[in-house]
Amino acid sequence: MRLYIAEKPSMAAEIAKCLPGPVSRKDGYIITGGGVVTWGYGHILRQAEPGEYDQKYEKWRVEDLPIIPQTWKLFVADSCKKQFDIIKKLIEQATEIVHAGDPDREGQLLIDEVLDYIDNQKPVRRILLNALDEQSIKKAITNLRDNQEFFNLKQSALARSRADWLIGMNLSRAYTLAAQQAGYRTTLPVGRVKTPTLALVVRRERELEAFKPADYFTVKADFQHSHVTFTAYWKPQDDQPGLDTEGRLADPVVTKGLLEKLAAATQPAVIVHCETTEKKDAQRLPLSLSTLQVMAGRKFGYDPQVVLDTAQKLYEKKLATYPRSDCEFLPESQHTDAPVILENLRGVAQAELAAWSDKADSLIKSRAWNDKKITAHHAIIPTVERCNFAALSDTEKNIYYLIAQAYIAQFYPVHVYDQTRAEIEHAGEKFTANGRIIKKLGWKEVYGADVEEKKEEDSGMLPAMKKGDQAQFVRASAEKKTTKPPGRFTAATLVAAMKEIHKYVKNPDLKKQLKDVAGIGTEATRATIIKELIERGFLREETKKKYLRPTEPAYLLIDALPDEMTYPDFTALWESVLHRMAEGSENLEAFLRQQAKFAAALCVKATQACIPLKGEYPCPRCRRGVLQPRTGKHGKFWGCSRYPACRASYDDKDNRPDIPARQNERTVT
Known part of the structure; x- marks a missing residue:
């Protein structure tokens, strides 16, 4: 018997329709003339919680960190026990199994982990379903592959899953405990992808808070050649006075002097360089999920x-x-x-x-x-x-x-145009003019204005000219402009930032290295991560455009964490390793050892985290915690939030700690 195991019921139903009849529906599976089809509900197995490795981990304590499983445990999810038993029984009856998980890293793992969990020894084939129409499914059924070909993809998924556990379980505990010792009563969830994503929004908000608009001037001049007037833009020399740190002309006095100098010149302008090149724009590629999400946003x-x-x-x-x-x-x-x-x-x-x-x-x-x-x-x-x-x-x-x-x-054909770039010299100053003539619209007929990027210094149509030609100066002008702050993220632009994470990487060497990496997170998880940050109160959406702004807990979390977790450098590097692991050039165990070492180092850093105190009464003894009301066998008293590291305690007096002048503390027992 051939057994197909699909990722979800809807996929199982479509596969069953494309197998030879007759079709008979049963509880949890479908019998056809071409085999039996059953299904999961996403991940049937779940990773063990820390307390399921050792009961002592049920209580969060600094001294227990880091928690590093020696043998990784999985448990059947409560909601999937019935279906798991059905799948297990069908596997026992099967002679051959067809893995019909989604054609991605996660889809590979969630069927493989069930097969590994029950120690399946029967041959397993793999069907890749990129579409659920009848023609695609039947074609895929006739082109089954050996599931062993996708072993590396499974290893990559396991690596991601276990690394996320190591980072999430350990650092969430470590930094939550650090925050509690500073007087906060909150949970700080830390995630390998979630945290640097949140940090992007926090840093953008601080850029906006610190932003100070600055005025600058764009100088342009009109020239005439062969009875055609065109516009060229002034380019400052390196030693030009009046420039700001970004190389923009910011001094109005210098600007006025420049305009007067240009107007007073009596010699004609000269074309010092002119080059026309035929250029081709290939068709815009079809869509990945992230590209679709950004475009739809x-x-x-x-x-x-x-x-x-x-x-x-x-x-x-x-x-x-x-x-x-x-x-x-x-x-x-x-x-x-x-x-x-x-x-x-x-x-x-x-x-x-x-x-x-x-x-x-x-x-x-x-x-x-x-x-x-x-x-x-x-x-x-x-x-x-x-x-x-x-x-x-x-x-x-x-x-x-x-x-x-x-x-x-x-x-549609490629888009073809002639690009002309000219340099003009007038009164000792240099100007550039750029223009293009479209020769074949091609695929841009489908997209129109959506893909036309109007550049600020586009001169439009240019006359035919060559190096050494003279041009008549007509007029010059200076347009006053003001620098604009960076835009706030929306969910769509944040997805784009996660995909193009190299733009936000701190290390310049890594920036180049990671340009070809497909960002942080996966196509399936990016939207979910952003949604979770909103639902957990770390981000909020504002205005009709749904701009994302960080909340107070977001600032607390990002400020408490070291750069290793808030900048995307490490996460993007890990994604690069996971991609190489899927190709077979990285080792799962070596990667997890590195992740365990990293988690351990950051747990130590958490004990040294500088978190501002939250509370009316800083502890007079350690000065690193705050006094909080508690109830003991003798009634209400005030103890330090850093207990048991600091055992300072004070009697309650009118709902305030009674701190003696001589600091007569008693020890809590």
């Missing part, structure tokens, strides 16, 4: 979690491929589906999609079709299923629109 104002949930619905309706993808490329073999998908889109009840599809050329093969860039999954695209656009919700229509738009763009 900008265009429709959608929260990243809404985008993920909607993409999942389109996947389950067989209209779009697997949503939790970090890939923006497509398998070369799927290019043959293009005529069918484009024909379907020509008939969709959405004017733009239909019109764009009608002009698309299915023979064009963009850079997106590249097997070398594909791992377990590919970019999110429409499936070969015809879409009843009118039956979709408004949110589903908008997300499907973005997915289809990106796919259609692959079948």
Whole structure:
């Protein structure tokens, strides 16, 4: 008997439909002519809590840290015990097992860990379902792979899961206890990805608080050549007086003098350099989940979690491929589906999609079709299923629109234009002019203004000219501008920041190294992490645009932690290691030893954390804690928040600690 184990019931039902009949539904599984299909509910197994390793860990104590499991334990989740028993019984009856978890790191682990838990020795195959339409499923069934090929992917998922446990369990306890000793009655959850993400928002808010607007001037001049007037922008020399630290002209007196100098010059301007180059912009790639979340946030104002949930619905309706993808490329073999998908889109009840599809050329093969860039999954695209656009919700229509738009763009030509750059010298000053002439609009016809980046110093159309030509100076002007503060994050732009984390890395050497790493977190978890930070009261959304602002506990947590946890450098490096582990070039045990060592070092740092005291009565004895009301066998008294490290205590007098002039403390026993 061949047994398919799917990640969730909906996927199991679709697989069963594509197997030979007859089909018979049972409690927890489906019998077909081509095998039995059962399912999980995400992770059937859960990691053990510290108290399940040793009862002493149920109480949070500094002296017990760090907690490093010698043998990792898993338990069947209470809500999944019945289904686990069904799966276990079916595995015992099976001759061959087909792993049908989602085609990603986490999907690989959650079926593998069940098989490992029951010590399965039977052969296991792997089915990769990037889409749930009938054609895709049947094709995947005929192309099963040996599950052992994905061993490294499982190791990578195990590494992430256990590293998250080591960091989360130990540092949450260590810094919560440190905060409590300073008088706070709160829990400070620390996460390998969650904490540096929160720190991005805290640091951005402090940038805004410290921001002071500064005035500067943009100087430009109009020149005439061959009866055509064009604009060029002034470029200061390195020793130019009046510049601010960013190289902008900030001195109004110097600005006025410059304009007067330009106007007074009697010699014509000279073209000292002119170069025209043909440039090509390749088609914008199809969408990964993060790209889709960012685009949907900008265009429709959608929260990243809404985008993920909607993409999942389109996947389950067989209209779009697997949503939790970090890939923006497509398998070369799927290019043959293009005529069918484009024909379907020509008939969709959405004017733009239909019109764009009608002009698309299915023979064009963009850079997106590249097997070398594909791992377990590919970019999110429409499936070969015809879409009843009118039956979709408004949110589903908008997300499907973005997915289809990106796919259609692959079948338009590259965008071609001539780029001209000219340098003009006048009165001893240099100016630059940039212009472009579009030769072939290509794929930008699909995106229009959405992809046109209007640059501040774009001179528009330029006349034909060459080096050594003269130009007539017409006029010069200076536009006063004011520096703008950085924008607050929204959930969508924070997802983009997590994906492009190299931009926020502190170490300049790492910044280069991590540019090719796919950020921190995964496509599936980024939205969830942001949502959790909001729900736990560390971030709040403000105004209609839902800008994210940190709360008081967020400042407390980030200020208490060392840079190793608040800057993304280490986390991004770990993500890089996890990617290499999935490729087979890193070792799980070596990585976990490093993580355990790191957690231990930060637990020590927690005992030395400088956390401002919270409370009316600082402890007179240790001066590092605050006095808090307690109840003992003799009634109410006041004791130090750092007990038992500090055993100072005082009687209560009118709801205040009675601190004698000579500090006659008694010891709490």
